[in-house]
Amino acid sequence: MKYFRRFLLIALFGVLVFGTIFSAQAQDRTVVIGFTASQSGRYNVESTRQINGLNLWLNQVNEAGGIILSDGTVITFNTVFYDDESNTDRVQELYTRLATDDNADFLISPYSSGLTDASAIIAEQYGKIMITTGAASDSTYQKGYSLVFQTYTPASRYLTGALDLLASLDDTVENIAIVHENDKFSTDVSTALNDYAIAMGFNVVLFEGYDSGTTDFAPFINKIQDAAPDAVLGGGHFQDGSTFARQMHEKDLDVKFVALLVAPPEPNFAELGESAIGVIGPSQWEPLAQIDEAAAEAAGMEFYGPSGEEFVTAYMEAYEEEPSYHAAGGYVAGLLLQRAIEDADSLDTQAVKEALDALDLLTFFGHIQFDITPEQHGLQIGHSMMYIQWQGMADALEKDIVWPPEAVTADALYPLNGGE
């Protein structure tokens, strides 16, 4: 009896001690993700969608009970963010604040390459991993950083697929015009496209930029008409791109093929009605593209995260609109971080960085793999663009994927104007 009581006491003590040690090891941890959002200024729309996507991921992970490491630690996520007003003035101040005062464990980039450039330096200086989304310029990843990782297809491969598509549709086309907004992103895309076109044997009859504030494209379209190309490629951002598309239609520009940056994949491009028909645009991701386990199996790759369909359903439930690729990009930025933490089985920056370096998998967003050479560390080399085209009647437009062949949902409408 006496021994039994002593045994009980020892056992109880043991449980207590063990429990204390165990719970000390498995301290639950809330990981802080820091970023700036453009709540005002010109990037307001894209940035908001990007953050919506990120928040959807965060809520899903937290609701599912977080990430559980092998030592039993439960990791949940929280965000801290500030308004960057769509300009770079305060980006560095705000990211420094995120990295120091707010003790952010990981950072997500702002929207746009310009703001990301400014914030990436801070991430690197304070030894924080930053997943970029909405930042396509190649140059950010060619500055010798080691902790910055890109989810988007870089600018240099943004529009090249459209030329592959054109070549597959019509091998008689020779003359093309490349016209672009005169800003960093569109110029990078168009310069790379120009090199690619020349290598493919196209004859670039007009290669010219227009000022970012341009609203009236009429004189420019006259100039394109005079150069007599068969295809027009280029563009810039949503507003100039949609205006340009509308005016090309209004002025009956006689070309067989039009591919523009950024604007066409946006759902409200359809507001242009007839002017939208036949216009092709590169997209980082489309709701129509049903990338899932089966696709991964077919490609012999590992699949991770929700399927395209699951993501679209969840997003529409949360925000009552169809997700754009900005939203998908925001979500996938969080998803990659989650995967890297799981692989690393730790929150240590170096371990998570190595896990990101090693990533090579398929998500609903597409193939993800990072360049790990010192020259352009973090550049996205797995993901590639899809190309959409608006088809149908003016009052019942639908967006179809016309390239690459493995994702096609409809044959491309070619030539424009039904070959009049």
Add this chain to the structure above:
Amino acid sequence: MDILAFLVDGLLIGFVYGIAAMGLTLIWGVMNVINLSHGAIIALGMFGIYLLFSLFGVNPYIGVVLVALAGLITGMLIYAIAIHRVIDAPHLSTLLATFAVNMIIIGLGTSAFSTSPRNVDVALGSIEMGPVAFPATRAVAAVASVLVTGALYYFLYRTTLGKYIRAVTDNRAAAELMGIPSARILALSFGLGTMLAAIAGGLIATFFPFTILSGATYELKSFVICVLGGVGNPVGALVGGLILGSLEGVIPAFMPTSWVPVLEFILFVVILLVRPTGLLGRKK
């Protein structure tokens, strides 16, 4: 290359530039105030049309009339709240007061409408004349601009109120001695100026997509036009608009399009230096 096509396109947009600048030049001429909320008011005009059209299905051209009335009242309110107190203070005060109004409008507009582009889809088809094709919406806007200019001219030169405005423009102190209620006349002039800006916004909205920030481009162009046409001169503004429009139309035929703003602003500075009263302005 058909230079005529370039020119026609430039002239058509020039009419709208002209009317966009008319409000700025009127306010500047009458009360020596450069209205930095001009662009924001143009954007409000655009959104006025958009809301009337998308919420109530109002025809955009009827919408322009309603927006014009709203613009008149808004302008008089802005004058009473933000301008009247500093009307005789140094330039900087009125510049910053109107800039503050600009910040308030843009701030409220961004939180209400976000910065996503809107479209008012008016399909009137195209007009073809020989080698030149252009959308009918632009022709309507050009005709409307001429009518508005005519009406403004008539108002300023043929009505009593208009004569009061011109009297205040020439010499406010003397006008007051003559018994003209200068404060009310100034408020009315400011209201007319914002009314013109709102009309311009409304007309532009019928053929270009826009955001709450779109007005800034037209504000900058309006400065150039005011200087081209001479400050305070509505017909000068229309002519200045046509000059600027045709430059924008024709320059791309000879050099890369992205050089247009470089030439535009250099021209602006040069005219300021050589003939600050404008190409059509009176020599002082």
Add this chain to the structure above:
Amino acid sequence: MSMLKNLRNPGLWLWMAIVLAVGLWPVITQRASTREEIFTVLLSVVLASSLNILLGYTGYVSFGHIVFFGLGGYVGLFLITAYGWSLWPAMLAGGISSAFLALLLGQAILRLRGAYFALATIGINEAMRAFINNFEPFGGPTGISLNFSVYNDYGGAANALWMLYGVMLALALLNILLSYVVKSSKFGLGLLAIREDEDAAEVMGVVTPRAKTWAYVLSAFLPGVVGVLFFFKNGNIEPPQAFRLHMSIEMLVMVMLGGYGTILGPVLGAAGYQRLRGLLLTSDLFKNIQLTVAGVLLLVIILFIPAGFVGWLRNRFPKLRRFLP
């Protein structure tokens, strides 16, 4: 001799000491986020104080003053990337190019009075932005980027940030001193005479074109220098961010908030404006309408306290003027 006597103003040294103390605060506490906040404020202090030399002393309203900041930044980054210059000569070169531009422009546009001058400065900024956007040596629309390794010459990125901060603090102090020396010199009195009545000043023997031009040149130099510093820290420069008209107007707002024509006004105006914006941006209540709130505050100040904070204090408490330079 009179210069030395002038420098005995107790207010000047009091405020220099205060700025120095505030500037050293993050160094003592070693808090990087405070350092970044104060860096933004010091940058504004330099820009606003420089603008004040023209605006406050001569009454000429430069709306496009940011052109000097952008041009300096471009020249500096170009020399660093294309010719491997070190930061120090690049900063000097940035300042000199801006001052030179002001010298060229000053001859021409300072003939314009009032609003015409203001408009001309806007035109020049916009023409410069559009020109650089087409100017291939400066990267055209792509701009100029620095490689991360550039900071290795300055003890690595983390050290470089502290060093750049120190330089910015020194420039801000230098700028305050410069404002004071200019204002209390005979040259400065000539400028103030121009502000009160340019024609009378001419009659009284102030050679106004030359005086105005030198004020313009002085007010352009330091913005060019800090342009290099800012964009070096930023890591890249592109035309829209280098020549942002909005930032130019913010400089004017700062000078007006603090009180134009005073030494202290632009300093307090810059600090007040930037801290206020920082607070609004990071506050849950205001971050959605921060622009509107800032607009309302600006309007209230313009309408009811036109002399600015320092001007109001000087009028209200004449005895304190010695301490409110």
